Amino acid sequence: MVYSEECDFIFRLKGILEFACQLDNPNGAQSKCTISKSFQDLRSKVSSKNTVFTVCNSPVLIWPNTGFQSSVESLTEASACGDILQCIDSDDGGSKKSSKKKDKKKSGPTVVNMKLLFEVTEPAGNEAPSLIRVSTQQHCVKMPLPLDCALSVTTDERLATVCKGLVEALNKQLADMEEVVLQYRKGSSFLVPQPFHFQLPEPSGLITVVYPAGVPDSQLQAVREDLHRKFELPCDRPYLRRANAFHFPDAAYKDGYLRNPHIHLNPPNIEDAKLYLVQGVYSYHHYMQDHVDDNGWGCAYRSLQTICSWFQQQGYVETAVPTHKQIQQALVDVGDKEPRFVGSRQWIGSIEVQAVLNQLLGVTSKIMFVSQGSELATKGRELANHFQTEGTPVMIGGGVLAHTILGVAWSENSGQIRFLILDPHYTGGEDLQTVTDKGWCGWKGPEFWDQNAYYNLCLPQRPKTI
Amino acid sequence: MGRSYFVDEAVEEYLSGLQAAPGSCVTGLLAGQSSPQRDFVVLAVQTPHRESEGQPKASKGVGPLDDIDVEWVTEHAKQVSRMLPGGLSVLGLFLLTPPELSKDAQNALKRLIFAMEKYIIKGRLWELSEEDVTDRVTLHICSKTKKLVCKTFDVKDPKSSAKPADWKYQTGISSSWPMLTCSVEVDLQIPVTGSSSDNTDKCMKDGLRRWAKQIEAAYCLVNGRQALDDSELISGQKKNPKTTNRQTLPTRIFVSDVELDERSTALVQVCSGSMRVRGVVHCRAYIHNNKPKVRHAAQAIKRDLINTVCSRVEMFLEDLLINEGSQKGLCSEQQALPRRVFAPMSISGLSVCDYMFPDESTADVAERLKEMLDCETPEEDIDTSLESIFSAISGSEITDSHDDDSSKHVISEIQAENPIIQKAPQYYAGVAIAAAVALLATVTSLLYFN
Numbered sequence: 001m002v003y004s005e006e007c008d009f010i011f012r013l014k015g016i017l018e019f020a021c022q023l024d025n026p027n028g029a030q031s032k033c034t035i036s037k038s039f040q041d042l043r044s045k046v047s048s049k050n051t052v053f054t055v056c057n058s059p060v061l062i063w064p065n066t067g068f069q070s071s072v073e074s075l076t077e078a079s080a081c082g083d084i085l086q087c088i089d090s091d092d093g094g095s096k097k098s099s100k101k102k103d104k105k106k107s108g109p110t111v112v113n114m115k116l117l118f119e120v121t122e123p124a125g126n127e128a129p130s131l132i133r134v135s136t137q138q139h140c141v142k143m144p145l146p147l148d149c150a151l152s153v154t155t156d157e158r159l160a161t162v163c164k165g166l167v168e169a170l171n172k173q174l175a176d177m178e179e180v181v182l183q184y185r186k187g188s189s190f191l192v193p194q195p196f197h198f199q200l201p202e203p204s205g206l207i208t209v210v211y212p213a214g215v216p217d218s219q220l221q222a223v224r225e226d227l228h229r230k231f232e233l234p235c236d237r238p239y240l241r242r243a244n245a246f247h248f249p250d251a252a253y254k255d256g257y258l259r260n261p262h263i264h265l266n267p268p269n270i271e272d273a274k275l276y277l278v279q280g281v282y283s284y285h286h287y288m289q290d291h292v293d294d295n296g297w298g299c300a301y302r303s304l305q306t307i308c309s310w311f312q313q314q315g316y317v318e319t320a321v322p323t324h325k326q327i328q329q330a331l332v333d334v335g336d337k338e339p340r341f342v343g344s345r346q347w348i349g350s351i352e353v354q355a356v357l358n359q360l361l362g363v364t365s366k367i368m369f370v371s372q373g374s375e376l377a378t379k380g381r382e383l384a385n386h387f388q389t390e391g392t393p394v395m396i397g398g399g400v401l402a403h404t405i406l407g408v409a410w411s412e413n414s415g416q417i418r419f420l421i422l423d424p425h426y427t428g429g430e431d432l433q434t435v436t437d438k439g440w441c442g443w444k445g446p447e448f449w450d451q452n453a454y455y456n457l458c459l460p461q462r463p464k465t466i
Numbered sequence: 467m468g469r470s471y472f473v474d475e476a477v478e479e480y481l482s483g484l485q486a487a488p489g490s491c492v493t494g495l496l497a498g499q500s501s502p503q504r505d506f507v508v509l510a511v512q513t514p515h516r517e518s519e520g521q522p523k524a525s526k527g528v529g530p531l532d533d534i535d536v537e538w539v540t541e542h543a544k545q546v547s548r549m550l551p552g553g554l555s556v557l558g559l560f561l562l563t564p565p566e567l568s569k570d571a572q573n574a575l576k577r578l579i580f581a582m583e584k585y586i587i588k589g590r591l592w593e594l595s596e597e598d599v600t601d602r603v604t605l606h607i608c609s610k611t612k613k614l615v616c617k618t619f620d621v622k623d624p625k626s627s628a629k630p631a632d633w634k635y636q637t638g639i640s641s642s643w644p645m646l647t648c649s650v651e652v653d654l655q656i657p658v659t660g661s662s663s664d665n666t667d668k669c670m671k672d673g674l675r676r677w678a679k680q681i682e683a684a685y686c687l688v689n690g691r692q693a694l695d696d697s698e699l700i701s702g703q704k705k706n707p708k709t710t711n712r713q714t715l716p717t718r719i720f721v722s723d724v725e726l727d728e729r730s731t732a733l734v735q736v737c738s739g740s741m742r743v744r745g746v747v748h749c750r751a752y753i754h755n756n757k758p759k760v761r762h763a764a765q766a767i768k769r770d771l772i773n774t775v776c777s778r779v780e781m782f783l784e785d786l787l788i789n790e791g792s793q794k795g796l797c798s799e800q801q802a803l804p805r806r807v808f809a810p811m812s813i814s815g816l817s818v819c820d821y822m823f824p825d826e827s828t829a830d831v832a833e834r835l836k837e838m839l840d841c842e843t844p845e846e847d848i849d850t851s852l853e854s855i856f857s858a859i860s861g862s863e864i865t866d867s868h869d870d871d872s873s874k875h876v877i878s879e880i881q882a883e884n885p886i887i888q889k890a891p892q893y894y895a896g897v898a899i900a901a902a903v904a905l906l907a908t909v910t911s912l913l914y915f916n
Binding site: 015016017018019020022052054059061071115116117118119120121122123124125126127128129130131132133134135136137138139140141142143144188189190191192213214 | 648649651655684685690694717719722723724729730731732735736740741742743744745746747748775778779782800801802803804805806852853854856
């Protein structure tokens with residue numbers, strides 16, 4: 001996860017806007033105009049004086065389209081957007097202020113969540129209601145549009161400017177949604193347009209793409225190709241699959257696994273060593289998770305799960321992280337093991353990991369063989385290259401243990417090396433503090449390896465695809 | 467520990483002025499506001515005399531108590547409920563009986579109160595919350611001794627028994643109750659599936675229910691304060707009995723569309739037509755001044771909003787049914803819904819409201835106020851200015867969200883034409899005056915220059 005160094009805040013505005021229209025003939029030529037007209041009406045609505053933003057967990061209401069009015073006196077047109085934090089009740093015990101000793105790294109920009117509302121009071125006229133009845137056969141279409149706009153800004157940006165920017169973003173998103181709706185419509189069957197945010201390398205930053213619901217990533221290849229060209233992204237790795245969507249810092253991961261515990265560590269202090277680390281996001285899989293007691297035999301399985309989680313979260317696969325049984329079944333399916341292997345507590349090694357990655361994920365891997373643990377200290381260049389080009393986690397098995405290597409700190413000059421290790425033998429709960437304090441994720445020296453045992457390393461290769 | 471009812475002295479006056487034919491009973495309603503701590507009664511109205519058409523009903527039971535027209539009492543309660551602004555509701559019933567019927571009065575009151583509650587809540591579109599008081603009061607008055615027996619029943623529980631309650635008179639109970647107001651723009655697009663009139667009603671109800679849920683979930687600013695947590699509506703105000711000014715608190719309401727379920731496709735219905743309710747309604751609610759919370763005030767005005775839209779639609783459809791027989795309703799037209807007018811209740815100063823159909827006048831309203839609320843209101847006191855009559859200009863099409871390729875439905879569009887229509891005579895008058903001045907100037911100059 002790379003944050004723009006300058007942006008301190010992300011203002012995120014969400015809201016549901018109902019799209020409704022009546023079509024006499026869904027297949028007729030007129031229907032396109034009708035749909036476009038409805039979207040035009042929605043764009044007018046969000047630019048109207050009735051549009052109101054509320055800041056979640058605060059009493060703040062802002063009218064962005066009337067020259068900036070707010071319900072809180074301290075926030076005026078001239079206010080810096082950082083001032084808004086004073087109005088928000090943060091219910092996380094103010095942990096942003098207290099810095100844990102280890103947590104020296106910047107935790108990323110502060111997210112200010114806002115909700116889109118519409119005022120129904122203060123109307124323009126006061127004509128009493130009437131009832132209008134229409135009696136033509138028609139198709140009534142109703143669809144909730146899940147609007148979701150995000151803007152990255154610096155602290156001193158004026159709040160009024162941010163709000164204007166959000167209104168523009170709403171307009172643009174509605175235009176994008178209109179395009180998607182029209183493109184994927186079949187007669188009276190409409191697909192809901194869904195916005196996804198992506199953090200792209202500078203200078204693009206945080207962008208939003210609208211994809212049609214229900215259409216899998218595999219069918220959206222052409223759309224991504226266009227976008228890769230537009231944003232000048234490399235054409236051999238995914239940036240814009242749904243799984244690549246930006247994870248907002250304030251959102252918890254629903255599955256409960258820790259993500260990238262290594263970012264909370266201080267790098268080792270070696271003279272002119274460079275860091276070569278895993279790229280992207282992985283989940284920490286270890287003993288005893290998911291109510292599976294694999295203490296003593298499951299370490300390679302857990303390392304394999306960590307690797308699978310990486311491929312899933314970088315958008316290469318949509319399949320869930322496999323269970324022990326599914327891993328074993330895959331090995332039976334490729335003919336590597338007998339059927340009674342499934343349900344057993346037999347260990348696996350790098351070769352099996354390579355086979356399963358190929359069978360379940362379609363991922364190829366390179367195997368590196370090291371005849372003695374002491375030799376690993378000389379593999380700095382190769383590991384550095386791997387993390388630079390592929391950036392995938394590495395499974396290493398040898399002696400009686402399996403581990404995951406997440407990176408190396410290596411000095412080309414002195415040859416000194418440290419290994420960033422994620423240890424699957426941890427049996428505790430998903431507590432970041434314990435995992436980092438006790439070294440379950442930590443930097444180890446060459447003495448960490450059994451100097452006499454031989455080791456096999458499985459280095460997964462990224463498929464060249466977007 | 468029973469409930470305490472604080473009752474306005476005007477009610478005492480009204481109740482002691484009740485006249486009953488010897489041996490017969492008088493029923494009536496009690497209205498006001500309930501709060502968790504105490505209840506306030508500001509209005510008492512006896513059940514109006516029912517014009518019985520045709521043969522008088524044969525006496526059913528053994529006495530006047532059995533002759534009480536339960537249906538009529540409950541209908542009166544419903545009509546009165548429609549006339550009460552937000553925050554006020556029918557809290558219970560009173561029954562005046564001669565001494566010999568006193569012992570059976572409690573049973574009669576119990577029957578009546580449950581029947582009344584059941585009838586009033588039919589068709590209501592908002593749900594009671596946990597904080598709502600479900601006790602209703604019954605007051606028995608002996609016509610000879612004038613003794614009052616006050617009890618409450620919990621109408622949530624059909625098996626509940628009468629609990630004693632306090633009945634205390636006070637002056638000016640509601641004189642300093644703040645009044646919340648707002649005008650709300652309503653624009654509901656309701657698809658109609660199927661073609662029978664039952665379908666139309668059901669579709670309308672479903673559409674209104676969805677809208678009501680949106681309103682119940684809406685954000686609300688009362689006098690600039692949000693209804694967050696337990697904050698008080700009027701803080702820092704010293705309780706000064708001398709200040710009887712009624713504060714008017716403007717209210718603002720903000721809605722968001724609600725996604726009821728995660729959908730990946732649009733909901734498409736084949737409809738035989740659609741209905742649109744569009745216009746501005748004026749809402750009013752009162753809140754007691756015994757440390758009221760913002761959220762209770764917000765709830766009161768929101769319920770008033772839901773009630774007023776619902777009531778008018780109900781009244782319109784009822785009227786349609788009576789006048790047109792079956793629902794020939796599936797024709798393209800725009801018809802005005804009854805508009806809301808307000809009138810002050812004599813002593814308390816609280817407003818009540820009524821609904822005026824386009825062909826009615828304030829005289830009709832005054833008559834209804836007399837009949838339903840037993841109160842004389844001079845016509846000039848009836849405020850019809852809060853909602854104005856719409857006027858349709860025919861010939862123009864509503865182009866939003868409709869396919870334009872057919873001119874087979876020509877729908878008139880609501881326009882705020884009132885001011886323009888009124889301008890016309892003034893415009894011509896202005897032209898006439900200008901012409902007269904020009905003529906005068908010409909004549910004067912001719913005379914002068916000659």
